[in-house]
Amino acid sequence: MSENKAKISDSLKKKTDPKNFNKNPIKGTKFTIMVSSAKGGVGKSTFAINLTFALQKIGKTVGFLDADIYGPSLPKMIGLNEKPKSDGKFLFPLEKYGAQFMSLGFLVDEKTPMIWRGPMVISAIKTLTEKILWKNLDFLIIDMPPGTGDTQLTFAQDVKIDGTIIVSTPQELALMDVQRGIQMFDKTKIKILGLVDNMSFFTGSDGKKYNIFGEGGVERTAKEFNKKFLGKIPINTKLRESADLGLPLTFKDPDHEISKIFSEIAKKITEDFL
Secondary structure (H helix, E strand, C coil): HHHHHHHHHHHHHHHHHCCCCCCCCCCCCCEEEEEEEECCCCCCHHHHHHHHHHHCCCCCCEEEEEECCCCCHHHHCCCCCCCEEEECCCCCEEEECCCEEEEEHHCCCCCCCCCCHHHHHHHHHHHHCCEECCCCCCEEEECCCCCHHHHHHHHHHHEEEEEEEEECCCCHHHHHHHHHHHHCCCHHCCCEEEEEECCCEEEECCCCCCEEEEEEEEHHHHHHHCCCCEEEEEECHHHHHHHHHCCCHEEEEEEECHHHHHHHHHHHHHHHHH
């Protein structure tokens, strides 16, 4: 029995050990950053779109790739409902607010569910990473779906990713999945640029801060795994309203207190590439 356990243990170790993959860069981009969350519903997409314009605000040419295959939200967040043009071989990203955008949401009806199995998902990812003509981007931000499934593994193994940001609420349940995500990125040799504590707290009309999802969990997790902690983003109605209107807050009102937090995070991230 112990010999069988040892064989199983060795087999699992071989499958999960870090491997070297041939990773292709996304054409037309200098740096490619994934925004990931191992748990859904933590505000990852809203964070990603506002980070994009925070980077633009500090002088970077930016693009945004919505890789959330099953729930593309970019068309709503940016207020675009057009079909990308094609030359028969490549797709041209849509442009708005001085940035470039691509999403499967531009190619399918808004209410159409993406009922796809793994091979179809992988095929869609290859289209998004190999068939888009990005124009001289400093940074391409990729909004990843939650979890550690086919999409994440395909990007990790096939695409040259310069770093990933992990977004989470401070809730313990969310942090359990964050720990799995950290280990996945470490095993696939993708640099984790840092962790972000999103929906960290809200400030009531009485001026008090309320930590409804707990307090300090993301920062503790960052320290535990020896990763950077990039900052806290509080719950704010302006952030939600601007996303619903298709006018990201960091673009609409760069001097807002929340926009300034995004600006500081953007500066921390660019330090890794200077």
